[in-house]
Amino acid sequence: MPLIQEGYTNNHKSEIRLWKKVKTGYTHFAENDIAIAKITPCFENKKSVVFRKLSNGYGAGTTELHIIRTLENTVLPEYVLWYIKRDDFISDGINAFSGAVGQKRIGREFIEQYLIPLPPVSEQEKILEAIHTAFMSIDSIECSDTKLNVLITIAKSKILDLAIRGKLVPQDPNDEPASVLLERIRAEKEELIKQGKIKRDKKESVIFKGEDNSYYRIVGKSSEECEDLPFDLPQGWQWTNLGQYSEKVTDQVASGSFASLRANVVSLKEPDYAIMIKTADFSNKFTKNLTYTDKHGYEFLENSNLFGGELILSNIGSIGKVFIVPDLKTKMTLAPNSVMVRLTNDEYRDYLYYFLQSPTGYEELKAISTGVAMLKFNKTDLKTICLPVPPLAEQKRIVETIETIFTQLDEITNSIA
Numbered sequence: 001m002p003l004i005q006e007g008y009t010n011n012h013k014s015e016i017r018l019w020k021k022v023k024t025g026y027t028h029f030a031e032n033d034i035a036i037a038k039i040t041p042c043f044e045n046k047k048s049v050v051f052r053k054l055s056n057g058y059g060a061g062t063t064e065l066h067i068i069r070t071l072e073n074t075v076l077p078e079y080v081l082w083y084i085k086r087d088d089f090i091s092d093g094i095n096a097f098s099g100a101v102g103q104k105r106i107g108r109e110f111i112e113q114y115l116i117p118l119p120p121v122s123e124q125e126k127i128l129e130a131i132h133t134a135f136m137s138i139d140s141i142e143c144s145d146t147k148l149n150v151l152i153t154i155a156k157s158k159i160l161d162l163a164i165r166g167k168l169v170p171q172d173p174n175d176e177p178a179s180v181l182l183e184r185i186r187a188e189k190e191e192l193i194k195q196g197k198i199k200r201d202k203k204e205s206v207i208f209k210g211e212d213n214s215y216y217r218i219v220g221k222s223s224e225e226c227e228d229l230p231f232d233l234p235q236g237w238q239w240t241n242l243g244q245y246s247e248k249v250t251d252q253v254a255s256g257s258f259a260s261l262r263a264n265v266v267s268l269k270e271p272d273y274a275i276m277i278k279t280a281d282f283s284n285k286f287t288k289n290l291t292y293t294d295k296h297g298y299e300f301l302e303n304s305n306l307f308g309g310e311l312i313l314s315n316i317g318s319i320g321k322v323f324i325v326p327d328l329k330t331k332m333t334l335a336p337n338s339v340m341v342r343l344t345n346d347e348y349r350d351y352l353y354y355f356l357q358s359p360t361g362y363e364e365l366k367a368i369s370t371g372v373a374m375l376k377f378n379k380t381d382l383k384t385i386c387l388p389v390p391p392l393a394e395q396k397r398i399v400e401t402i403e404t405i406f407t408q409l410d411e412i413t414n415s416i417a
Contacts, residue, residue: 001047001065006046014054026063032052034084037066039103049081075118080116164354171235181392205384206218236390250303251336254303261300273331275333293333305334306340312334354399355388360388368382368384
C-alpha cells in the first residue's frame with residue numbers, strides 16, 4: 001500500500017520479488033488494471049492507481065486492494081480512475097463501509113454495482129485530455145494556493161474554448177442539425193408573439209446561411225456578408241446571434257425612462273413584496289444585503305420580472321460575469337446594471353451559459369462594450385453578438401462533459417483550501 005500514491009495522482013512504485021514469494025497471500029493484478037484501496041483511511045485518501053510498466057506485465061500487492069479490469073477498446077482505465085477519485089464516489093463508499101472502527105472496509109459488491117456515466121471512447125479520451133492538461137499545468141509550478149487557482153481558471157477557460165469550437169466532444173452525424181433547432185426556436189417565438197407574451201423586435205438583426213454556404217446578416221432592409229465570424233464550424237453547427245437564439249433580452253430600463261423608474265420603483269433594505277436581483281447576490285448566495293421593492297414597483301417592472309432559469313449578465317464594470325437565476329420561491333425582478341436573457345426552453349440555456357463565459361464569448365461582449373475605465377454594453381447590442389450553435393443533442397453532451405471536468409477541478413481546489 002505505501003507504494004501507491006494517494007490523492008489526485010496516478011503514480012505507483014514497485015519492487016522486484018520472486019513469484020514464489022508472492023504467489024499466495026497477495027492480491028494479483030496485470031498491466032492496465034485499476035487498484036483501489038478498500039480499507040480506511042486509505043480509501044478516503046484516494047489511494048488508487050492504474051498499474052503501468054509492470055515487470056513481465058504482472059504484479060502482486062496487499063490484500064487490501066480491489067482490482068478493476070476494464071474491457072479493452074470500450075472503457076479506458078484512466079477514465080474509471082478519475083471517476084473513482086471523485087468526492088461523491090468516496091462519500092458513497094464511506095456510507096457503505098462495514099467492519100469495526102479503525103478496520104472499516106469497502107466491499108466488493110459496492111464496486112461491482114456502482115453506476116458511472118459511460119460516454120463513447122472518443123469522448124472519454126477528450127475528458128482525459130482535458131484533465132491531463134489541467135494536471136500538467138498544475139504540476140509545472142509550486143502549487144501555492146494562488147497559483148493553483150490561476151492555473152485552474154486557465155484550464156477551465158481552455159475547456160470552454162474547445163467546447164464552443166466543437167473540439168471537446170465528438171460530433172454525431174445522426175444528431176438533428178442546429179438549423180432545425182434554430183427554426184424551432186423561431187417558431188416558438190412566433191407563437192409567443194401571437195399569444196401577446198412577447199413583442200416582435202422591429203430592429204432585430206438576423207444571421208442566416210445562404211445557398212452558397214456563406215453567412216449573411218440582415219439589419220432592417222439591408223443585408224451584408226458576415227466577414228467577422230470568429231472561426232469555422234463543424235458539420236451540423238450553425239452561426240446565429242444571441243437575439244435570434246433567445247426569447248427575450250431585456251433590462252430594467254425596458255420598463256420606462258429613468259425618470260419614471262425613480263417615480264415608481266422604490267429600493268428597500270427590509271423584506272417586501274419582491275427581491276430585486278443584483279449580480280452581487282449570487283456571490284452572497286442570497287443570504288445578505290438583499291434589495292427589495294414593493295408591489296407597485298414589481299408590477300411597474302413587468303418587462304424585467306424574473307421567474308427562475310433566466311441568465312443574468314453584468315453589463316457595467318465586470319462584463320463577462322454570467323449567472324443562472326435560481327427559483328427563490330418568491331417574487332423576483334431585475335435590479336439596475338444587469339441584462340436578462342430568457343430562452344424559449346431551458347434545454348437551450350446551459351450551452352449559452354458556458355459560451356458567454358468562454359474566451360470567444362468574452363471577446364464578443366468586449367466588442368460591443370464602450371468606455372475605458374468602466375466597460376459597459378446595452379441590451380440592443382447584446383442581441384447582435386455571434387453565437388456558434390451545435391445540435392441540441394451535442395449541446396447536452398458538451399454541457400455534461402464541461403461539468404464533469406469542472407467538478408474534478410473544483411475538487412482539487414477544495415482539497416487544498
